[in-house]
Amino acid sequence: MSEAVAPQSLIDAFQATLPWPLDPFQVEAIEKLEAHQGVLVSAPTSSGKTVIADYAVFRGLETNARTIYTTPLKALSNQKYRDYQRLHGEGYVGLVTGENTINPGAPVVVMTTEILRNLIYEDPQRLEQVRYVILDEVHYIDDFPRGAVWEEIIIQAPPHIKFIGLSATISNFQEVAEWMSLQRGDIATVSVTKRPVELRLWLAMRNEFYPLLDEQGGIPRETRQRAQAETATDYRLSQLRRPPENDLLPVVERLRRREFLPAIYFIFSRRGCREALARCAVHGFDLTTDAEKAQIDAALRARLEQIEDADEAELYRNLLDGETLRRGLAMHHAGLLPYLKELVEELFQRGLIKVVFATETLSLGIHMPARACVVSSFTKFDGRDFAPLTSGELTQLMGRAGRRGIDPIGHGVILKEPDIDIGRVYEAATGEEMTVESKFAPTYNMALNLLRYHPPEEVDLLMERSFGQYQKQVARRGLDDRLTNLRQRLADVVASRFHAEGEPCCTASTFSAFTRAEEEIASLRVRM
Template sequence: MTRLDEFTARLAFRLDEFQHRACTALEGGHGVLVCAPTGAGKTIVGEFAVHLALTGGTKCFYTTPIKALSNQKYADLAAVHGATSVGLLTGDNSINPDAPVVVMTTEVLRNMIYANSRALGGLTHVVMDEVHFLADRFRGAVWEEVILHLDPEVRVVSLSATVSNAEEFGDWIQTVRGDTTVIVDEHRPVPLSQHMLVGSRMFDLFDPAAPPGPAGPRRAEVNPELKRYIRNRILLNDGRDDRRRGRDGQAGRGAGRGGTRPPSRPDLVARLDREGLLPAIGFIFSRAGCDGALKQCLRSGLSLLGPEEMDAVDEVVDRHIADLSPADEDILGVAEWRAGLRRGFAAHHAGLLPTFRHAVEELFTHGLVKMVFATETLALGINMPARTVVLERLVKYNGEAHVDLTPGEYTQLTGRAGRRGIDVEGHAVVVWTPEAVPEQVAGLAGARTFPLRSSFQPEYNMAVNLIGRLGLDGSRELLNRSFAQFQADRSVVGQARKVDEARRRLRKLDVDLAGAAENRGLEPGGPVGDDATDDEPYAGFLGYVQLREDIRRRERDLKSERRAADNRSTLADLAALKRGHVIGLHGGRHRGLAVVLEAAAQSADPKPLVLSEDAWCGRVGARDFVNPPEVLGNMRLPKQVDRRTGRGRRDLASALRSTGIEAPRGRSKKRAAAADDRELARLRRALRAHPAHRLDGNDELFRLAERRNRVVREIVSAERVIGERTSTLGVMFSHIVGVLEELGYLEVRSTKSGESRAEVTAAGQLLSRIYSESDLLVTECIRGGVWDGLAPHELAAVVAAMVFETRRESFAGADAMPGNAALRNALARTVEIWRDVTVVEARHRIAPTREPDTGFSVAVSLWASGRSLTESLAAAGERGQLLSPGDFVRWNRMVVDLLEQIRLGVGADTRLADSARAAVSSIRRGVVAAELGA
């Protein structure tokens, strides 16, 4: 019996074809990359890797991107293989770390590799769950570091959501890891039906009468009944608005939305319940939105659970809050949270206390929570499948701006719909609003995959670890093997092909040019070949042709500069127009006089509202003017202008014509060309003086030469693109090495052969153990003794400034120095060092290290001093942070993590290590201790 047979014998189901192929390849000694939809059962391949390690007497590490998923996977594997065989390492949690199977976050494995941990001995398999996190711009590099650094004998099991460039990703893994089998399966084990909810009516998104598209159950045609209903609904609503304007004289506030409002959350849940579509996850892309939806349902009186189910909920809740004190329960709102759970509702987002989220996940999995309002973080690997997924909006805030959902994000979110072995099909419901166009939703639903793009780039900690292990040349070689470089190299294949083709054309053109010159009796030297060489015997003539092209280019540049200046002037003049200004229109369909009714609202693209003398009313922008608008006069306007009715517009136009202001005849003269441009004059003189100027300008010789110059420009442009794309990582690494050398973390010297050698200094060894976004700043502060002598709660406060990042605009920044004199002095000196570091970074063209943020410093200082959760949260609120309990625990986790790194980095026999140890101990209490120990 094979080990795969042993494994499948204990399963309650048969393996799907893709699972069987992947497990067979794994048993055959291959690495595997498995790309399949959410819920398809990819993790069974990872579980088989665990089985292979246990039966073979070796080790398997199972890595995940987030601690919550690690905790969940640890519980699953421990339930199957026993607690003695499975361990857990998540940075702030260590359970049985010497077990043959250890579940961990990917960062933990990366740190073990850099530390050359003894735990790596006997390791034969590494499972990288959710490996598509490699694209994450903040943490994605960790996945590439692990894949690149693992011993070649280790078999890597990479589990990914479906990506459109799986073959490219697989090719890279094969290149850097050796024999790897790539398995792509796009089949969903539970079919997904797409719907739109318009008001109280539910429609299929795709036309049920249309034939299936190439993607199987997905249909290409949008449901015509859905489109017709939306169109009628909008028309009906517009009619109501017109009648309202007729009564009120103008549209009321919120007009245009009365008949297009989405259903209330309680109505939505009730509708899903009637349709048999619960349990459901409603994705709302804000924490406040999730909490607000929950409160709406609680106020409605709606309940989804019976008495026995309520008792079961109480049992789970009591177990999860057992470690909370009564005071903590009050401030955490346990009573209201419990009330929602007892009626089948819950919120799920990062602002909640982790124990609350774990309880929700357990209750939802057991069917005791019917409706969860969640942010998109729930879609990142947590095992919470539902029958239905609801999307209220197709726009989310990405930290910088509100952006449309991508097809990949839509697929990830809706992938939660459909429970394998329970549901015949899953359902994705998009709530219609005027902004949610059915064709847009169909485009998202029809795009099954998204491309995986590397986010790998060298950083300070990575650089010293790489150089310490591999040296300078070895580090550069490893960077060249990264997926980022692999993609860059692939992207220039087309450019390289263009260069090769262009060079062939260039050689042919040189032959043709020589023939044409000989036909004209021109010699390689002589009057048009004074700069001749063996490679370019007609270089002088080519120089003449280049002069002609330089003149044309200069004329185009001057024209472009003139046009840009005109455009800037037009924008400035449009932005300066005031109500009542009369201007002239010359472009577009409307000409003559126009009066400004409303000044422009935006300075970047000003578009004032005007009414022309032919009674047209609309906004005009820079494109409507050949020349900047000129104020011809002023017109007195009534306070209330009737521009919505035809009669009102005609009366205004008549008043405009009667002002006596005359429109200028014809168009204004364009600004004269820069005829006195010195560079243009110099080029023209050189052209007239050139010996080839006497030749016929229409001769074939000129046409061939111009074609040759165009090909040369093609080659130069393509080679520049190739150079830029293939050298980015190397250039960035060199800049980082420059910073580290200047600050004493590396000693770089040249050998007799001219090669550069680098050695990591003692300071560099310390930096290699600090894994933080502000790693260099932290190490500089330790080296400078800035934090020596601080009490534990003070050290916690200053370390918090290294990790905390304000979510709101109320950035505490470098000028907010809270606490006592010792803490204020330490923070001030920390900021001084930060400024010095950024000066060095600017000199080496490196993006500056993030500024310390003291927004959490007072809260963690109070908590580490033994103050209550109420006081600590209130302190954060006083500084404008308004931290949720979940955020409070999360930031304390990060402070503890960095304190532990500092303790281990500086050595056991130092005052700073003692203070860090005491700070960790003082933070690990109450609700924080309960979560860190979970």
């Protein structure tokens, strides 16, 4: 087929490949992709925005054009590679990450974002046949220090490429799209704020779950009273070393009794995930039926049989905690071997793993929907210090709660800590959507790459095209407007108060002295 195929016939053909009808926002995004140089989709996790990327892949295959799908994580790249391989066949899909290079010349290639950035600098000829580039988790522009990579790609990619940006719900998606339009041409936007599955938040105190929000969006009285009582106790014991308010084992048991399983239990360290799994194993937690154990055994046996090297199969067998896995418990973090992560993902998607202890990387696009998500700590190391979770981070973590088409309600459980006030948790739960702010900062690697292919004066111009520079220019325009207004007001004040007939009653300096005196009087009143 050629690129001139009527878009509507392609959309109809794509719809025919799906077992469900397209949502209105998906249709809107696909139509805008056809009519513009790209589209930016801002939608909650698990809302189905990946379908727009699937259409771009389908369209590329139908029109003999290549498509690149980028993700911020190797685990997510591996998962998308497997998904597209099952959908389109091995010969049509490739994978390029720091660990694997499989069929890199395929019509559809999944890769990490840094790999695409390196391609743009080092081998741009390989992008000549590429028509579509999907930037998954494009809100990563806000990440330090990796966010600059997304900006480099958008600025430097060949002009014939159309971009499909997939983002979590962000408040300034329009600003991001306007900047992308300056770099790429007209970029359309589609925004969805409503979750496909209702989310109900709970606050865990002393291993019991209390509703965090009532129907009016406030804190229920019982929850507030219990939190205040806990705060008073914490204050009285402030000089002592305080134990945690919640314990892992009772919390997992509450999840089981309330039928909140399968659940993702977020712990912000690999060591914490290992220790949590070990505790459950020591105490003999068993969350699966005999039939589910048989399915887990069969799945594990089938995967091990696919490994040709006997020593490699034995290595995986030794690394796997098979008995804990049979009981429906597992862990998932970046330190696991890809083979083990893939096994956990497959079993969890099938509902055979009931609780997975995971770091926050699992919240970034990997398809592992759960009935409930648990946040074990409300503070997280941000690279510099331990800080409370922001509204955007909490939304991202809770994004997996609620399986579309299975669960009418998803549940998010936040474990209260002694040093975190309920008001801070409430603010994060009801706060505004995430705002993407550029973390663009030139690095030695970036400067050297640019100077290899561009003269210094062009490098300066490229730097000025960054999203960070665009945001500063927008902010400056607002300040210029304010400055103009203030100057006009000052001129009006001078004209009306300082210039009477004859000698002026006062000068600008005496007026400034008067305002300073007023401020000092106000300060003294406050101190009194």
